[in-house]
Amino acid sequence: MAVDPSYAGHAAGARAQGGSSSVLDVLVVGAGPTGLTAAGDLARAGRSVAVLDRRPDRSRRSRAFATTASTLELLDARGLAEDLLARGVPARELDLGLRGGPLRLPPLASAFAFALVVPQAEVDAALDRSARAHGAAVHRGVEVVDLAQDDGLVVVTTRPTSGEGPPTTWRARYVVGADGARSTVRRLVGVPFPGRTVLSSMVLADVRLTGGPPPERLTVRTTTDGFAFLVAYHREEGAGWYRAITWDRRREVPLEVPLADAEVVDRLRSARPDVGVAEVGWRSRFSSDERQVGAYRVGRVLLAGDAAHVHSPMGGQGMNTGVQDAAGLAWKIDAVLGGAPDAVLDTHGSERHPVGRRVLRRSGLMARGLTTGSPALRALRDAVLPVVLRLPPARDRVVGGFAGTTSRYPRGRGEARLVGTRATAVPLVEGSLTAVLRTTPGFVLVEPRDVAAPGPAVAPLMRVRRTDRGPALLVRPDGYVAWAGTRGQAPDGWRAVLAWWTGTEVDGRRVGPRGRARTPRADTRSPSDDRGSRGLGVGVPARDARAQEARRRAGP
Incomplete structure (x- = not known):
C-alpha cells in the first residue's frame, strides 16, 4: 500500500x-x-x-448563508470575523408578512446583535x-x-x-x-x-431581483401550497442578488429532475408576485431531513x-x-x-x-408552521404569532435560541447556576472575552473587579478582571463557564475544576473524575518531553516547538 x-x-x-x-x-x-x-x-x-x-x-x-451571533463570536476569537463582516450583510429585521409589519431583532447578549448574511x-x-x-x-x-x-x-x-x-x-x-x-x-x-425526510424537492437559488426587500431584512412569505424565503446576498456580479429558498407541495418531484430557470421564477412568484426576477444564477434541488x-x-x-x-x-x-x-x-x-x-x-x-x-x-417547528396546508392552522398561526413575537420575553427566547446566545450546557449537582452559560458578554478591563481568546486561547480566570490586579498567567490559565459586580468565573476555551465563584462555592474551587478539565497538577496532585485528587504517578518523561505544556494555555515555552513539529508531521 x-x-x-x-x-x-x-x-x-x-x-x-x-x-x-x-x-x-x-x-x-x-x-x-x-x-x-x-x-x-x-x-x-x-x-x-x-x-x-x-x-x-x-x-x-454555498448552501448556508447566515452566520449567527454565537458563531461570529467563535470566529472573532480566531481573528476571522472582521473580514467576514466586511463581506457580509447584517440582517436585523424579520418580515413574516404578518400584521404589524417587520419585526426588529431584539438586543442580544452579544457584540454581534444580528445575523450576518455571508456565503458559506x-x-x-x-x-x-x-x-x-x-x-x-x-x-x-x-x-x-x-x-x-x-x-x-x-x-x-x-x-x-x-x-x-x-x-x-x-x-x-x-x-x-x-x-x-x-x-x-x-x-x-x-x-x-435515525430520522426521516420532512420536505422533499425544496429549491435553493441565487436570483437577481427588481423590487426586492431591503438588504437588512429576512423575508418569508407563505401560501396554502408552500413558502418563499429571501435574503439579500452579495455576489461579485453586482447588487440586487438574493438567496431564495422555496417549497411548493404541487411540485414535489425527484431530486434528479432538472431544475429550469422557469421553475425557480414560478415558485418565487407564486409566493412573492410583487418582485421581478431579472436573472437566475446557481440553483439546486434538495430534500430536508431530520436525523440525529x-x-x-x-x-x-x-x-x-x-x-x-x-x-x-x-x-x-x-x-x-x-x-x-x-x-x-x-x-x-x-x-x-x-x-x-x-x-x-x-x-x-x-x-x-x-x-x-x-x-x-x-x-422542525418552524418548517411545519410555514408549510401547513390547514386553513385553520394557518389562521391560528397568523393571529397568534404576531402577538407572541412582540412580547419581549417570548421574542427574546425565540431569537436568542436561533442566535445561540441563550445556549447553555448541563451543570453538575452542586455547581453554581452560571456553570454552562456563555461568558462572552462579561465586561472585562482587558476588552471582550473574544479579544482575549484571540491572542491567548485557553482557559480564562475572570477575577472580580475588587481584585487590585489579575494574578500572573500560569499555564494553562489566563487571568483577567471584570468591570461589573459579577462573581469570579473560570471560562473554558469555547467561551462557556466551567466554574463560578458565587455564594456557597469555595473561593479557589476553580483549581479542582481546571484540574479535571485539563489534567494539570494542583498542589502537587493530579485529579480523577471532577476534581477528586489522586496520587501522581512517577514522572517517566524526559526533560525535553513537552506533554504537560498544553497548547491551549499561555506562557508555554514549548508551544512553538511543538507547533513546528506538528507542521512537519502533518505534511504541507
Missing part, C-alpha cells in the same frame, strides 16, 4: 501497513466548516492534524486559510474506505476519489468525523442515523456537524451548529492529548447532543 506523496515527504504518520515512524494526533475527515474549525483549533494548539476531503477542490457553492463559501475559505496557517494539512480528492481502531490508535484507509492510484493508510490517535450527512466515518463505526445520532463518540472516533445531526434549513442553524460542535470538541481532544482524563471526551456528546436535539425541534 502506498502513501500520499505530499504526506510521505514529511515522514508523517500515514504509511503502509507494517510500520510507521510517526502517528498523527488527529485526523479530521471532512473539509467543510465543521472539520476546518476543528483542524484549525487543534493545529493552533500545536497538535499534528491532517484533513481529508473527498471533493477535489474547495466548493464555491466565504466562511469555508476563511477557516481553510486559518487551519493551513496554523499548520494543518488539507488533502482533497481523498475518500475514506475503511476504519479500524483499538485502545490507542485509529487506522484509516483511503483512496483517491478519482479512482486512480493505490490506497493509503493513515494513523491517528483520534479521528473527527465531519464528513456530512452521508458520513462514511459514521457508517464505518456503525452508528445509526444517538452517540457522538465511538472510542477514539468523534462525530460533529452534519455527520451527527441534520435538520430543516429554517433558521439557518446547520453550519452554525457544526462550527460550535467543532469548537467545543477541539479543545477537549487537545486536553486529553495533554493528560486530561478520557472522560472529558464523553462530555462532547452529553453537551452537544441536547443542543442538536433542540435545533431539530426548533427548525
Whole structure:
C-alpha cells in the first residue's frame, strides 16, 4: 500500500501497513466548516492534524448563508470575523408578512446583535486559510474506505476519489468525523442515523431581483401550497442578488429532475408576485431531513456537524451548529492529548447532543408552521404569532435560541447556576472575552473587579478582571463557564475544576473524575518531553516547538 506523496515527504504518520515512524494526533475527515474549525483549533494548539476531503477542490457553492451571533463570536476569537463582516450583510429585521409589519431583532447578549448574511463559501475559505496557517494539512480528492481502531490508535484507509492510484493508510490517535450527512466515518463505526425526510424537492437559488426587500431584512412569505424565503446576498456580479429558498407541495418531484430557470421564477412568484426576477444564477434541488445520532463518540472516533445531526434549513442553524460542535470538541481532544482524563471526551456528546436535539425541534417547528396546508392552522398561526413575537420575553427566547446566545450546557449537582452559560458578554478591563481568546486561547480566570490586579498567567490559565459586580468565573476555551465563584462555592474551587478539565497538577496532585485528587504517578518523561505544556494555555515555552513539529508531521 502506498502513501500520499505530499504526506510521505514529511515522514508523517500515514504509511503502509507494517510500520510507521510517526502517528498523527488527529485526523479530521471532512473539509467543510465543521472539520476546518476543528483542524484549525487543534493545529493552533500545536497538535499534528491532517484533513481529508473527498471533493477535489474547495466548493464555491454555498448552501448556508447566515452566520449567527454565537458563531461570529467563535470566529472573532480566531481573528476571522472582521473580514467576514466586511463581506457580509447584517440582517436585523424579520418580515413574516404578518400584521404589524417587520419585526426588529431584539438586543442580544452579544457584540454581534444580528445575523450576518455571508456565503458559506466565504466562511469555508476563511477557516481553510486559518487551519493551513496554523499548520494543518488539507488533502482533497481523498475518500475514506475503511476504519479500524483499538485502545490507542485509529487506522484509516483511503483512496483517491478519482479512482486512480493505490490506497493509503493513515494513523491517528483520534479521528473527527465531519464528513456530512452521508458520513462514511459514521457508517464505518456503525452508528445509526435515525430520522426521516420532512420536505422533499425544496429549491435553493441565487436570483437577481427588481423590487426586492431591503438588504437588512429576512423575508418569508407563505401560501396554502408552500413558502418563499429571501435574503439579500452579495455576489461579485453586482447588487440586487438574493438567496431564495422555496417549497411548493404541487411540485414535489425527484431530486434528479432538472431544475429550469422557469421553475425557480414560478415558485418565487407564486409566493412573492410583487418582485421581478431579472436573472437566475446557481440553483439546486434538495430534500430536508431530520436525523440525529444517538452517540457522538465511538472510542477514539468523534462525530460533529452534519455527520451527527441534520435538520430543516429554517433558521439557518446547520453550519452554525457544526462550527460550535467543532469548537467545543477541539479543545477537549487537545486536553486529553495533554493528560486530561478520557472522560472529558464523553462530555462532547452529553453537551452537544441536547443542543442538536433542540435545533431539530426548533427548525422542525418552524418548517411545519410555514408549510401547513390547514386553513385553520394557518389562521391560528397568523393571529397568534404576531402577538407572541412582540412580547419581549417570548421574542427574546425565540431569537436568542436561533442566535445561540441563550445556549447553555448541563451543570453538575452542586455547581453554581452560571456553570454552562456563555461568558462572552462579561465586561472585562482587558476588552471582550473574544479579544482575549484571540491572542491567548485557553482557559480564562475572570477575577472580580475588587481584585487590585489579575494574578500572573500560569499555564494553562489566563487571568483577567471584570468591570461589573459579577462573581469570579473560570471560562473554558469555547467561551462557556466551567466554574463560578458565587455564594456557597469555595473561593479557589476553580483549581479542582481546571484540574479535571485539563489534567494539570494542583498542589502537587493530579485529579480523577471532577476534581477528586489522586496520587501522581512517577514522572517517566524526559526533560525535553513537552506533554504537560498544553497548547491551549499561555506562557508555554514549548508551544512553538511543538507547533513546528506538528507542521512537519502533518505534511504541507
